Amino acid sequence: MTAILDQLRTAPRSVLGKLPGISSDDDESRRPLPVSGMLAAAITLGAGLAVLTTLTIVGWMAAPRGTLGQGLPGVFRTAAQIWLAAHHAGFDIPGGRVGLLPLGLMVLPALLLYKAGRWMARDADLRLRLPARLPKNSPKDQANARRRAQLVLVVQAGVSLAAPYAMLAGGIALVTTNDITKPSIGEALVSHFILAFLAGALATARTIGPWRVMPRLLPERVRAVTVGTAVATAIMLVAGLGLVLVAVVLNFDQVRALSDVLAPGFVGGVLLLLVQLLYLFNAVIWGLAYIAGPGFSVGADTLVAPTGVQLGTVPSLPMLGALPDSGPAPAWLMAVIALPFAAGAVAGVVVARISPSPAYEAAPLWGFLTGVTTGLAAAALAALSGGPIGGGRLTVVGPPVWEVALSVALEVGVAAGISAGVTNLLLLNRRARAPLDKAAAPVRKAGAAIARAAGKVGLAESDTRPLPGHWMDATEADTQPIPVIRDDWQDEHATAAAETLAQARPRAPLDQSRSSRKDIVDESDDKGGHVIYVDPYAWDRD
Structure with missing residues (x-):
């Protein structure tokens, strides 16, 4: 294809090029x-x-x-x-x-x-199609755009x-x-x-x-929740696959007996095996619903869950021979319910590491939100894996959608919230033990943001210092040259310091003391009226 x-x-460019708005001048169009x-x-x-x-x-x-x-x-x-x-x-x-x-x-x-x-x-x-102009035109704004x-x-x-x-x-x-x-x-x-x-x-x-x-x-927070949801869902699906394979191995005699009853022949056997492989994805999701607690049904008034099994007549599909017998489930089988909590714990660590939160109470909330999204994903999978088969008893086959959603959301959400909070606390403590300049950077950044917000609402005085002379708006920088200070100009503070040192030393002859201020010309020597006095800092006071 x-x-x-x-x-x-x-x-087809020769044909499509005749349509309005489609160019066929060259192959690169x-x-x-x-x-x-x-x-x-x-x-x-x-x-x-x-x-x-x-x-x-x-x-x-x-x-x-x-x-x-x-x-x-x-x-x-x-x-x-x-x-x-x-x-x-x-x-x-x-x-x-x-x-x-x-x-x-x-x-x-x-x-x-x-x-x-x-x-x-x-x-x-x-x-x-990027915007023609950004508010600040900073690298971060450009990356977000x-x-x-x-x-x-x-x-x-x-x-x-x-x-x-x-x-x-x-x-x-x-x-x-x-x-x-x-x-x-x-x-x-x-x-x-x-x-x-x-x-x-x-x-x-x-x-x-x-x-x-x-x-x-994706944005950072959305990316963290998305990746955490994918990790938790993948862990539960892998656990469901393992549960299905273990069930097939333990009940392989029943599976083979159902295959012998059908007697499909060679070609029919290959097609039957292909059909069962295609339904394997459904069975994996049923295994996910089983470890989540609600389980699944194979007909009306049936249930296969960790709390017990109640079955009736099932379709003659060999892979359904792996279903357990009716009756109470073994007590040790209840341990599978711990798997969603383990998936939530891993997802919480992933969420906290991708997007740490400076607030201690925010990380558990993001972890619990990851559990909610995982529950919604599990509900969608449960809805896809089930459905009716004709009429009668087989109108109800598959996991209960809303029960799976609620169970997974609570189990994964609680575990993810706890693990995200603990991981975020460890990350913040590690940053606190870092060098002072690195640790104080978020504080300084937050303080600057608070100061800007206070200035906007009038709670803080605006900065009255004039802007430096070479500052201008970003739009003007493309058309106006930035002023350049000549090398022979001296800073007024450096000149004042040199004058102070000269006064502290023994007084020298007049012709030598004049050389300490090279930026001041002797006004008595007008050079015939052709000397122009230039203040290099005049543009800074405009």
């Missing part, structure tokens, strides 16, 4: 961002459908009937529905709804969209790719609707837009700089 996109950099986004979205959608159509044909031919059923139109319709399901767009069926979709399918469109976003960033006009312009550019790139991509997905949802399956057009539009926006924005940010500097596009 990347090769196809690269060919678009030169091939850049397309407008919406045009590049539209091309990238169309090629991504076509490539993804081609891959899924090929896999659908193979699976259909391996089916027991050995025919294509409804023919090629039915194959294309099925591939298009799988493509919509890969973006987590559910669909209605007679008697119920299918919303439990494998999250592993998102890998294919996510990779294609990321590649398309990288091509779009190289092909489109992504020049930064550049960061804001980069963020705006990243958002524009994400929207340029996501908007046409979602519109095309809505058309596919309308075309694939039939009497048996009816894709949700609203879910298709929202899911395609969100996934394409995230992939396009990430690809554009990656074009601006390497991975390690991408978080620096």
